[in-house]
Amino acid sequence: xxxLLPLLFGLVGAAVLxxxxxxxxxxxxxxxxxxxxxxTRIAAAPGPVPLAPDPEADxxxxxxxxxxxxxxxxxxLGAWREGGTGYRIVAPxxxxxxxxxxxxxxxxxxxxxxxxxxxPLEIIGNLDWPDDVNSGTPEPDGTxxxxxxxxxxxxxxxxxxxxxxxxxxxPQAEPRPIPVGTQxxxxxxxxxxxxxxxxxxxxxxxxxxxxWRMTRRTV
Numbered sequence: 635x636x637x638l639l640p641l642l643f644g645l646v647g648a649a650v651l652x653x654x655x656x657x658x659x660x661x662x663x664x665x666x667x668x669x670x671x672x673x674t675r676i677a678a679a680p681g682p683v684p685l686a687p688d689p690e691a692d693x694x695x696x697x698x699x700x701x702x703x704x705x706x707x708x709x710x711l712g713a714w715r716e717g718g719t720g721y722r723i724v725a726p727x728x729x730x731x732x733x734x735x736x737x738x739x740x741x742x743x744x745x746x747x748x749x750x751x752x753x754p755l756e757i758i759g760n761l762d763w764p765d766d767v768n769s770g771t772p773e774p775d776g777t778x779x780x781x782x783x784x785x786x787x788x789x790x791x792x793x794x795x796x797x798x799x800x801x802x803x804x805p806q807a808e809p810r811p812i813p814v815g816t817q818x819x820x821x822x823x824x825x826x827x828x829x830x831x832x833x834x835x836x837x838x839x840x841x842x843x844x845x846w847r848m849t850r851r852t853v
Contacts, residue, residue, distance in 0.1 A: 648841070652834045707723045763797065764799075
């Protein structure tokens with residue numbers, strides 16, 4: 635009887651940890667499906683910008699537009715996945731009577747003006763509503779920002795709160811486009827599952843050691 639309680643405690647604890655690991659594997663399958671759906675949406679044939687795009691339903695929608703830069707850009711200082719450290723260039727883009735934001739890509743740190751494409755531009759990209767700002771992000775310093783905040787940038791540049799993240803710009807100029815992708819979307823469920831299964835093994839090992847110690851005491 636003295637062994638029953640530790641044994642039950644060990645088995646129940648291990649069962650809970652194993653269940654958590656299996657739950658994380660289910661989440662992994664779900665997350666892979668979500669990422670596959672996003673990648674399919676990103677790679678779809680581009681079309682025009684909707685008249686009233688929705689930040690949820692139209693996020694990552696591929697678009698193709700012809701427009702012209704309609705004012706000086708904002709520089710967003712940061713370290714960018716696949717783009718290195720530098721300034722992300724966000725500018726107002728005139729599409730006839732509409733004005734939207736366009737993320738033209740990244741330029742390295744350097745003094746002086748950025749060489750932006752001139753004249754009519756053909757841009758293929760994806761709609762996005764990035765928000766890189768958190769409680770520790772400094773306030774913008776003139777035209778230098780420290781995170782992309784779509785509504786705030788739209789207010790500063792007098793555009794709709796809609797951003798096109800460029801994939802191709804014709805004619806191309808200095809900024810190197812950094813297209814949207816799933817690389818920045820976390821998918822840590824496999825690691826969590828391994829941790830839970832590892833804890834279950836440790837829990838069972840500790841239970842076995844405790845029972846062994848108890849048998850030694852009875853000798």
